[in-house]
Amino acid sequence: MKIKHWDMFAFVLGYHILLLALLPACIANFSWAAFWLFLATYIMGGMAITVGYHRLYAHRAYTANPLFEWIVLLSSALSFEMSALKWSHDHRLHHNHCDTEKDPYSIKKGFWYAHILWLFDFERKYDATLVADLEKNPRVMLQHKHYGLFLLGVNFAVFLIGWWVTGSAIASFYMGFLLRLAFIHHCTWFINSLCHTVGAKTYARELSAVDNALMAFLTFGEGYHNYHHAFAGDYRNGIRWYHFDPTKWTIWLASKVGLAKNLRALNTLTLRKSLIQKDRKLLIAHLNEEVDEAAQELRAKIEELAAHFDEKTQELMNKLREIKEVSQSQRAHLQAEIKELRRGLKRSWSEWVELTTATVRQYDIVHAH
Numbered sequence: 607m608k609i610k611h612w613d614m615f616a617f618v619l620g621y622h623i624l625l626l627a628l629l630p631a632c633i634a635n636f637s638w639a640a641f642w643l644f645l646a647t648y649i650m651g652g653m654a655i656t657v658g659y660h661r662l663y664a665h666r667a668y669t670a671n672p673l674f675e676w677i678v679l680l681s682s683a684l685s686f687e688m689s690a691l692k693w694s695h696d697h698r699l700h701h702n703h704c705d706t707e708k709d710p711y712s713i714k715k716g717f718w719y720a721h722i723l724w725l726f727d728f729e730r731k732y733d734a735t736l737v738a739d740l741e742k743n744p745r746v747m748l749q750h751k752h753y754g755l756f757l758l759g760v761n762f763a764v765f766l767i768g769w770w771v772t773g774s775a776i777a778s779f780y781m782g783f784l785l786r787l788a789f790i791h792h793c794t795w796f797i798n799s800l801c802h803t804v805g806a807k808t809y810a811r812e813l814s815a816v817d818n819a820l821m822a823f824l825t826f827g828e829g830y831h832n833y834h835h836a837f838a839g840d841y842r843n844g845i846r847w848y849h850f851d852p853t854k855w856t857i858w859l860a861s862k863v864g865l866a867k868n869l870r871a872l873n874t875l876t877l878r879k880s881l882i883q884k885d886r887k888l889l890i891a892h893l894n895e896e897v898d899e900a901a902q903e904l905r906a907k908i909e910e911l912a913a914h915f916d917e918k919t920q921e922l923m924n925k926l927r928e929i930k931e932v933s934q935s936q937r938a939h940l941q942a943e944i945k946e947l948r949r950g951l952k953r954s955w956s957e958w959v960e961l962t963t964a965t966v967r968q969y970d971i972v973h974a975h
Contacts, residue, residue, distance in 0.1 A: 651684030827851030
């Protein structure tokens, strides 16, 4: 790899050297106030990336009012991850060309390339059509044009506040800047590296992205990366009740107080339909390579059950549209039909899970459910 961006290389290397060089001084000046300073700035900077850069700007998973946007854009200065425009540009490239040569941080080039080395090597060819929507946003463009001032103003203010709170300039600089920067950066970079190598392919086995619960905890919900790559427009990454996704909770709460709206979320039916189609394609491709009679029977069952689920899903959607147009007297009958269709689809999903579980066990295929 040839280093093309020496300024970026010098900055990243420089603050890592300072982390080691100033560690003894930090230990000597450690206080719980300094720790809380680190934690607060880490959460604010990290959440600005996940709530704002990622789900708001890069994926347009919801819309936000100007006040909410300014909170995001100012807090993002704590992360030192480029302007929202550049970040979204690169991230959309990643999704559009995942695991190819055009992917800025393709895991195909190696773990460490995806993690950090791409920053020094990737030659960004700015494509305005990728972010045409963001170029129309005056707040995003103001931050982009004056990003250096945003960085200087916000971080100097945090340093002064930290100095006042901790009573130590070195503690404020180390815990409220250097350590915060390292944690935000490496946790973000681990999404590009670790979350494309170690974890479960719960929703899209054909992708390199995986779900990693530890990274979800460290990155405020971003670790459910396989789901995200499968359904990138969803404002949630963790869709189960037990998934740790404070980014999702923050967006939902913002919508309840009028700071956000138009939250995009995949419903359970659409999710299951999509998963069945993905499973069907993968399993049939594998079973086509088998010559035994059992494989032929399984192929037929998989095709039949997938087609049945698709047919009943379409029937349910038609009934749901129909119920909006009928009179009150006709509605009770339709509601009973809809209820029965939902029960049937639930049974079909259970049958699908049972069938695919048996198939992957018999033929040693990685299972997703």
